[in-house]
Amino acid sequence: MEVKRVSTGSTLLDDLLNGGLEKGVITNIYGESGTGKTNLCVQAAATVAEKGGKVAYIDTEGGFSPERVAQVSSEKALENILVKNPVEFSEQREVINNLEQVVAKENVELVVVDSAVSLYRLKVNGDNASKINQNLSKQLSELSKIARKHEIPVIITNQVYTSFDEEELELVGRDVPKYWSKCLLKLSDGKSREIEVSKHRSLPRGLSKQFSITNDGIVEAKKKGLF
Secondary structure, three states, rough: OOOOEEEOOOOHHHHOOOOOOOOOOOOEEEEOOOOOHHHHHHHHHHHHOOOEEEEEEEEEEOOOOHHHHHHHHOHHHHHHHEEEEOEEEHHHHHHHHHHHHHHHOOEEEEEEEEOOHHHHHHHHOOOOOOHHHHHHHHHHHHHHHHHHHOOOOEEEEOOOOEEHHHHOEEEEEOOOHHOOOOEEEEEEOOOEEEEEEOOOOOOOOEEEEEEEEEEEEEEOOOOOOOO
């Protein structure tokens, strides 16, 4: 059975993902601040929009940049990107609850939620953790249903924190986003930017590529010379 994919607009990312974003599933891009999560989302959205496809873009952090879209594609692409800007976790829930109607009416070909957990993180505390986690799970369940029913890719981004028990990065929301995401891509920015496959239905874990963010988008990092 052939798996259908959608181009990210980056040859490097498409090669890593064996053709691009898989339709029918949630792809979760996670990493620390400044590692390139929003850049990847914007480039994928611009690529779909430039080809005439509609994109539903839920921006919870104010990171969506029309100028960046025009930079990696053209201003024409902006006409096909439908942006919502919830500022409360309850507003995010409402937007996602109404999302399927928008996807069906506008024939949306890509959904982006950047970030799925920033407003959740502001709301959750020890007293309400169980209830808020259930709410987050319901939202991701709805996104997964939309992806499968309409055979489109859904991208979400995830923030991280340091787990003191294991001394490594852990996804905000922990098992909830891990469960609903069929593809997990980890972004890091050490000596060079790197994207790594942490989970995938058909690709081996640990595949990675080094990349750079340029005016034209996400490209393969230039290898430094030996001298």
